[in-house]
Amino acid sequence: MPDLSKEAAIYVKGLDLSFDGSTSVLLDVNLNVAEGEFVSLVGPSGCGKTTLLNLCAGLVKHTGAGSITVAGAAPHEGNEQVGYMLARDSLLPWRTALENAAFGAQVRGVPAAKSIARAKSMLAEVGLADYEKALPKALSHGMRQRTALARTFAMDASLLLMDEPFGALDAQTKLQLEDLLLRLCEQHRHSVLFVTHDLAEAVAVSDRVIVMSSRPGRIIADVPIDLPRPRSIRELQKSPHFHELYATLWSHLESGWTHHEG
Numbered sequence: 001m002p003d004l005s006k007e008a009a010i011y012v013k014g015l016d017l018s019f020d021g022s023t024s025v026l027l028d029v030n031l032n033v034a035e036g037e038f039v040s041l042v043g044p045s046g047c048g049k050t051t052l053l054n055l056c057a058g059l060v061k062h063t064g065a066g067s068i069t070v071a072g073a074a075p076h077e078g079n080e081q082v083g084y085m086l087a088r089d090s091l092l093p094w095r096t097a098l099e100n101a102a103f104g105a106q107v108r109g110v111p112a113a114k115s116i117a118r119a120k121s122m123l124a125e126v127g128l129a130d131y132e133k134a135l136p137k138a139l140s141h142g143m144r145q146r147t148a149l150a151r152t153f154a155m156d157a158s159l160l161l162m163d164e165p166f167g168a169l170d171a172q173t174k175l176q177l178e179d180l181l182l183r184l185c186e187q188h189r190h191s192v193l194f195v196t197h198d199l200a201e202a203v204a205v206s207d208r209v210i211v212m213s214s215r216p217g218r219i220i221a222d223v224p225i226d227l228p229r230p231r232s233i234r235e236l237q238k239s240p241h242f243h244e245l246y247a248t249l250w251s252h253l254e255s256g257w258t259h260h261e262g
């Protein structure tokens with residue numbers, strides 16, 4: 001039998017986690033992200049989505065039962081195969097958009113000329129070719145998140161961990177960036193673990209959506225999103241199956257609350 005932990009981008013088995021040694025935060029979590037697969041995590045606030053992402057990034061140490069393998073190895077901070085993007089952009093205010101887009105690759109040891117070349121091409125892909133020299137303060141929030149997307153993709157990591165990257169954007173900008181993310185993923189074929197509170201967003205961008213229960217976070221559903229690609233946000237809104245999948249996720253999410261409260 002093939003060793004899934006070696007082949008998968010993320011392989012989590014029977015994982016328990018507690019920060020204080022007594023209160024359980026994650027309970028018996030089993031999660032598998034295949035190479036090139038886009039998987040979203042949804043669940044009530046505080047159920048442990050960010051913690052799970054941080055475990056994969058090596059930012060939270062795993063001490064409890066179970067195992068976690070990321071790109072074939074134990075998670076560790078600074079893993080070159082892993083890129084990370086957060087809800088609030090973490091652009092450096094004194095660096096231009098181009099320098100910010102190149103920064104992720106640079107800290108991973110990519111030579112300056114190569115990282116700048118990659119950043120230039122990614123900035124063009126996110127529609128900011130004319131803003132290379134702009135400082136973050138001169139960019140709108142949406143443009144800053146585009147720059148952060150360019151930086152994340154310019155790292156050339158095989159696995160991307162994204163924690164509500166569009167969570168703080170207005171509704172229209174959010175839809176535009178979801179479309180952009182769909183295009184980038186079609187072109188670059190990364191494996192992605194994506195945290196979101198927005199069920200429509202999860203359906204739109206994912207191959208699979210994992211639903212977690214309220215604390216302690218357990219996986220209560222694993223929903224394949226069998227919508228054809230390439231996708232466009234505008235076209236998806238018109239698809240009855242898109243709305244069925246949204247309703248399915250919603251009822252799973254609700255059952256997770258009921259279970260916890262009951």
Ligand SMILES: Nc1ncnc2c1ncn2[C@@H]1O[C@H](COP(=O)(O)OP(=O)(O)OP(=O)(O)O)[C@@H](O)[C@H]1O
Nearest residue numbers: 019020025043044045046047048049050051052215
């Ligand atoms: N470093 C830490 N030390 C102690 N407790 C923590 C730590 N990080 C997270 N927690 C707790 O673990 C639980 C899960 O938090 P986490 O941020 O992973 O949830 P989440 O599902 O991402 O929430 P949200 O959707 O609100 O962002 C919460 O109860 C939180 O208080």
